[in-house]
Amino acid sequence: MPTKVITLAEAVRRYTWDGMQYASGAALPVGSDAIAFGRELLRQKRRDLHAVFHANTQQLNLLAAAGAVARAECGFSGLEGFGFANGLRRAIEQGRLVLEDFSNLAMALRLLGGALNWPFVPATVNIGSDLQYRRAFEPGIHPNRNKIPAVTDPFSGRQIGAFSPLRPDLAAIHVTLADSDGNAIMLGTEWSRFELSRAAKRVVLLADALVHTDCMRQYPNLVRIPGIIVEAVVYWPFAAWPQASPGMYDVDEAHMKDMNRALGSEEGAAAYVRDYVDSYADLDGYLERIGTGKRAELSNGATAFLLDPYRRWLLPHAEAQALSTGGDA
Amino acid sequence: MPTKVITLAEAVRRYTWDGMQYASGAALPVGSDAIAFGRELLRQKRRDLHAVFHANTQQLNLLAAAGAVARAECGFSGLEGFGFANGLRRAIEQGRLVLEDFSNLAMALRLLGGALNWPFVPATVNIGSDLQYRRAFEPGIHPNRNKIPAVTDPFSGRQIGAFSPLRPDLAAIHVTLADSDGNAIMLGTEWSRFELSRAAKRVVLLADALVHTDCMRQYPNLVRIPGIIVEAVVYWPFAAWPQASPGMYDVDEAHMKDMNRALGSEEGAAAYVRDYVDSYADLDGYLERIGTGKRAELSNGATAFLLDPYRRWLLPHAEAQALSTGGDA
Amino acid sequence: MSSAYSRQEMMAIATGREIRDGELAIFGVGLSMLAGYFAQACHAPGVRAMTEGGVYGATPVGGLPWGIECNRLAVNAVSFTSALDALGCLVASGRCDVGIIGAAQVDRFGNVNTTGIWDGPIGESYRPPKTRLTGAGGANDIACGAKRYLIMVSHEPKRFVERVTYISSPGYLDGGDARDRVGFVGGGPSAIITTLGILRPDPQTHEFQLDAYFPFSGVDEILANTGWNLQVSAGLRVVPEPTLQELAALRRVDQTGMLRR
């Protein structure tokens, strides 16, 4: 079977374009976000993106700060314990980015609706609040009846709401482990990665590590994203950094704070892009940028035991890198 | 924390009653069916049950053959490679049991709708066929418009169908491994056990083996049924027998065939109940009934490797039995 | 030239030939699974096979699985999910390229009955069938959602009827644009493959016509075994008999010889 492993640069070249509906983000702002894909989007100067993020992450914060996102939809737009997302809020407040608000459940349900190809999804949340009545993508109408329109339950006759399903052009999804055919294991909450992987027209995985397929045959119940729905796999250790990947590495608290501070201003954002987006030539350069000591420290966290059952199947770094096709790193 | 482990007899005494809506069955007719619970329902003479089974199993086949089920809803009513379900079909053909037909996806969606407490579930399958137009529970109306009524998509204006959600009084669910707090791991397809565990008003687990909670903390992503939604755990090795439990035991082909043949007649069903339902006094008696040699043979199947990662946490038989509270076995 | 083969084997091979490499395909238990895994073993190694239990990447081991969750499939799967995933996200969504279903009765518009056999029409008031069958299972979901699907059925007059008593899985309903009017995402049945030949729908009327017969059968035998006035396609052809390679592949899959009984 041919390998689906390609380089990050090739994945962005092949599967993204200006103006596309791009879905990513993952298990909340501090974990399992495929932000490395977002960095590469900036390196390749993609712009005018319509971002679909279940919740904001440092990726959306960065893409918004760098001016690559025109429209976004998400449920939560902060950074949890790290405060407000300065890059995203700056873009919204300046009117450079239009954010459509939903709740976190609404986003999961809209992805489920896309996965099932339903025309609409029953809504018993978000109704009766300004999430229903205010529509940033159609600001002139108030109260808006098109964002979450009413639908009548044919059994009781009473009205509830209807969510529009999401079917993004591409989902870049962070996973802990993948094999070369795209079978993937996530450690930590799925958040909505299962639904997203079925809703998106195309799926690219960013895996912290590659494993032999024997690992998947030993743990088929953990393989919540099967290779048959995956377009490509990118091997990219610390793909979620500075965010966490349970079992793999902890959140880089200092970088989270520094990054968010930087993204709060135009100059800071430019400096961040210069230093942490455009500054490396390839994967090894990226890993050097994080730093050997920092990587060792982050990998030594209290959740490291979660990875233990799978360590015997991990492909060594050189072997995993050699699987990549598609030219440069 | 107090243990949730109780005896099978106590679980049936505590959580079941005549005429209740009882959900069980699991991963298709040949695997992971909590049939041991159904045997105990017969031992305690429960009757007039409204059975909700995603697909028929030997459990429904047995309950129907023994006259304990008045109404049933399911997607598939056969026994796959083992042919027609003789006990169920006999009860239907004789008019003793009214079966409402849906498809397999419809049953999963109806359970999802119950789990989410939606008033209805969008239906893009089952519509346009006699699954929609014929309603066994309301036979006088044709074409029936109440079983899967039309609902209008507020976005496009076109009509689809609406399924009624399911919220059974009790779900008896087969799992491979459980801890004493009801955290559970299923090996093999979930089929719809995830949705069922959230849709049912109460959940009782039948576990082939008990494990220490450390197993769950090592594999939290495998714990698809958390203890917080589980009422009770029953320790019952070979709980799905003669059906299979991936990793634990293979299907008992000879017994599957003999059982189904027996259930095809009144006398055969009575003999089966005498020999395999009323014949044992407790768990050890049940296991003896299967036979030591047969159990060893079935446990030695090609999927046994699936259990390997969890063996170190398995509680020995005597220890697991000792956890049960609630009087007799 | 090939060695002796059974009618069931010809049917399985003819069905398997309809499946193309790389397709996302769903197989049921029994004949359907044999045909599908034959295709994978023979000419479509990259077929992305699943069963409705959400079993992915598995190849049956030790004989034909007893069910879609049988340990013979669980033994080497790369992923187990759920019915909602397989039948919902991958099939009813319109994403699955091809499915294979069986039938107790099939009619001129490809509608399938697997629910029951009644003594005459059901009538206005629903009543239990004289002979209860297996119900719709996942076949209805495949029939509604798959881009196309194949119906495998033994060619007997009692099975090929003018109109099925009960539509368990929709084909083209009343023919013409009847199927479109319901709004299914799936395209409908592309072929009925029998123990005697292959029927395909007319693109406009959606009535099934005889498209091809097997080397051992013929038009007369097929017409005599069809309960409606079967039209014969202008392009009628004979299906090439199984090659030795095909038979070898099929028999590797059909290890327990189910198709040779």
Place this chain on the structure above:
Amino acid sequence: MSSAYSRQEMMAIATGREIRDGELAIFGVGLSMLAGYFAQACHAPGVRAMTEGGVYGATPVGGLPWGIECNRLAVNAVSFTSALDALGCLVASGRCDVGIIGAAQVDRFGNVNTTGIWDGPIGESYRPPKTRLTGAGGANDIACGAKRYLIMVSHEPKRFVERVTYISSPGYLDGGDARDRVGFVGGGPSAIITTLGILRPDPQTHEFQLDAYFPFSGVDEILANTGWNLQVSAGLRVVPEPTLQELAALRRVDQTGMLRR
């Protein structure tokens, strides 16, 4: 008698006291999680705690988690599922007994704004806020679905407003039976716990009234810090100050001292 404690600690303890043993409870990040896990550590060991990521059975280790999926929670969870499960099957379904949410603004009917701060009313045409906040997150789902929920908020005039500019999470909307008319399965906010006291809704009008003040605050201070004409309950009481046991439990949970800053 107890040792010195901060206003934030009193707020967290007062919130935690609202949670009963055995309840199914959902906690957000930050203050909400501290209050919830304090209850578990103190008087409600059997609380069935979850976060909206579908993280079950976890107790934070090494300090307050940075998020609901932080490794500080992942380290000892017994189950990880998904947002759809936690917020959908367990909260929006009406199954969850109690949730805790925060607020940037809250009004007399318990409606919460966490979306943005505008310079005046938004007007007929939607426009971005002057200060963008975190959005609704899972709070809207908790507000719609949980049997009851608690609002934790710092008691300042700018936060306690007559009417929130934007309803991110519905309280009792316009009061009276307005909430019932939407048909939410959840019962609405049962208390607003602040840095100065506790407000509870009138059973009929659903307007929040001052129910209790903290040992270090008083009615005057609370009225001065409330942006609407706050009514005082006939049964006004003073909240008992934290016991030494409560403070010890809270500080075990709040290992990194977030509430003491």
